[in-house]
Amino acid sequence: MATITTTDGxxxxxxxxxxxxxxxxxxxxPLSADDxxxxxxxxxxxxxxxxxxxxxxxxxxxxxAHGNEMDTYADDVVQLAKVLDLRNAxxxxxxxxxxxxxxxxxxxxxxxxxKAVLIGAVPPIMVKSDQNxxxxxxxxxxxxxxAVAANRAQFYVDVPAGPFYGFNRPGAKISQGVIxxxxxxxxxxxxxxxxxxxxxxxxxxFTEDLKTIEVPTLVMHGDDDQIVPFADxxxxxxxxxxxxxxxxYEGLPHGLCTTHxxxxxxDLLAFIKG
Numbered sequence: 001m002a003t004i005t006t007t008d009g010x011x012x013x014x015x016x017x018x019x020x021x022x023x024x025x026x027x028x029x030p031l032s033a034d035d036x037x038x039x040x041x042x043x044x045x046x047x048x049x050x051x052x053x054x055x056x057x058x059x060x061x062x063x064x065a066h067g068n069e070m071d072t073y074a075d076d077v078v079q080l081a082k083v084l085d086l087r088n089a090x091x092x093x094x095x096x097x098x099x100x101x102x103x104x105x106x107x108x109x110x111x112x113x114x115k116a117v118l119i120g121a122v123p124p125i126m127v128k129s130d131q132n133x134x135x136x137x138x139x140x141x142x143x144x145x146x147a148v149a150a151n152r153a154q155f156y157v158d159v160p161a162g163p164f165y166g167f168n169r170p171g172a173k174i175s176q177g178v179i180x181x182x183x184x185x186x187x188x189x190x191x192x193x194x195x196x197x198x199x200x201x202x203x204x205x206f207t208e209d210l211k212t213i214e215v216p217t218l219v220m221h222g223d224d225d226q227i228v229p230f231a232d233x234x235x236x237x238x239x240x241x242x243x244x245x246x247x248x249y250e251g252l253p254h255g256l257c258t259t260h261x262x263x264x265x266x267d268l269l270a271f272i273k274g
Contacts, residue, residue: 012062031185065193134231152186152194164226216271
């Protein structure tokens with residue numbers, strides 16, 4: 001397996017296929033680089049170099065008891081970009097990975113990043129507060145933590161079988177394979193880093209990161225997203241970005257990259273080439 005070792009001794013697993021302009025994919029919680037299968041294969045065949053890593057604590061990377069927060073996640077990407085000599089790269093993040101992209105791109109060395117994409121992403125901030133009255137109550141995320149601690153294996157069936165892919169909607173075309181693959185990816189990671197990551201994705205404020213980003217950034221979001229509600233995420237992020245473009249998908253769920261890859265991939269390709 002291909003890995004890098006970070007300055008704190010964490011092994012970060014990554015895939016690196018093809019040549020050409022690099023596209024780096026950042027996965028959501030509690031998944032792995034495998035969640036980007038449809039995009040990796042598509043863009044490899046389009047002539048791009050495709051890279052995806054397992055965030056620390058997730059997938060095949062070290063199951064760390066420390067560093068499970070956005071600053072360290074972004075620093076891990078800084079180190080990966082240096083080792084792989086990634087320049088003029090497009091960084092694409094889904095959900096928690098969108099937060100990781102925002103923090104990394106805001107800090108990246110000049111020349112490392114050409115464009116960014118946030119898909120169903122957690123920025124600007126998910127949790128409800130006086131400053132973010134449209135957010136989700138802290139109790140929602142406390143419930144996530146309780147479910148992970150009590151019976152992670154069952155919770156990692158319930159989430160994909162229900163709201164993540166919109167399989168709880170009337171008339172939804174349910175895929176047991178997709179549910180099983182979500183469970184497989186989640187259970188590969190460590191319970192401690194995944195538990196910690198709930199705080200990272202729900203309570204981190206990306207407002208200043210978004211304001212700092214200079215490169216063109218596409219914000220893609222399904223308006224039936226039951227995990228990261230649309231109204232308190234995508235439209236707010238676009239307002240903060242210097243070169244933000246919003247693409248809304250009517251009726252599509254949080255896991256739209258898996259349920260509707262043809263639509264997502266075509267729009268990503270048009271943005272990358274544009």
